[in-house]
Amino acid sequence: MIPLLLGAVLPLLIAPGLLFHYDTIPKTIALWIAAAWALLRLRQIPNELAALKSRTAGLFIIRLAVLSLIWFSIATAVSIK
DSSP states (O other), rough: OOOHHHHHHHHHHTTTTOOOTTOOOOHHHHHHHHHHHHTTGGHHHHHHHHHHSSHHHHHHHHHHHHHHHHHHHHHHHHHHO
């Protein structure tokens, strides 16, 4: 329940123009909570990825995530300050 809530609230907090632009503390706190939740569940991630990989749609999502990671790495490597 908490990951779904954080997944819904975090993009809304970061959205430009939705909240005051100078009000960064609630955004930072929400991001810290999401990161802490992910770190607490670190040992469960391999099991959940294996379950996700066993489904056709899950394998597609994993492939998209890997392609995004590769693309972002290439874009970062060739970018100019």
